[in-house]
Amino acid sequence: MIFVTVGSQLAFDRLVEVVDAWASNRTDVQLFGQVGDTDKPPKSFPSVSTMSPEEYQKRFSEADLIVGHAGMGTIIAALELGKPLLMLPRLGSLKESRNDNQVGTARHFRSFALFEVVESESEIPTRLDHMLASLDEYRGASDEFGVGDSLIDAIREFVDS
């Protein structure tokens, strides 16, 4: 199962539309979407606009692969649950977010073993085919993922000073 998620804030039609088109040719693959408040929901797979944190966690856990934006919620969930994630950063210039911060986020996280980043939605179909064909390679992948002790220590020290 592929879980397509755009986060809790805004719709992201540019991403969903291309996944929808891809899915219409890949009837062998099951998908579910969390696509935000949009008048263009996907036609080839079921979706909801928002979901509860429990439902989100459940869909995320059950998925073999996540397709989403380069939001920290999605990224941290993927790391916590060890899921391969294909991300397309939202662009400020297209009013998909306030600014281009997701471009920076994607640039930083693209080196992680579980993550693939595309700069254009046109790359999504090929990348999805490729990721689906090599799911086994992601299974063993793990990324260094912990809260920095130094950050926790700095906060502790500050509140005790």
Add this chain to the structure above:
Amino acid sequence: MKEKRKVLFVSSSGGHWIQLRRLRPAFDGWHRLYACTNEGYRSTIDDGEDFFGLPEASRWNKIRLVYQAGMVLSIIARTQPEVVVSTGASPGFFAMLFGRAMGKKTIWVDSIANVDELSLSGQQARRFADLWITQWEHLARPEGPKFFGAVV
């Protein structure tokens, strides 16, 4: 029995909330309170923690913002935490503002999503945050924000 020290975490939903929750180890043994714009998180917190819902607001909707600010103010006044922590957006900014005004220790941890520059709310929170943190080393400055690592 000695009463536990109290900390209030404030943020909007999504990535801000998830990062905020990852700061819990810094407050082991404390009474942890949360205020967030997503009521759905109420059922996801740990035993012994408390949750307060906040109204959603964007910076373009002034009336909602005032309502949200009032709620943040009222929660801090009622619960009297020793420390107020936020990772982001408008509720976090109000938490810094009112937390400081009420003499609480205030901590701003700017979201790791802001790789190239500090968030707008983070820049504005600066004046009211006793500890002002970025999660990116290249954004740290001698006069702040400070860098000590990240939640990821």
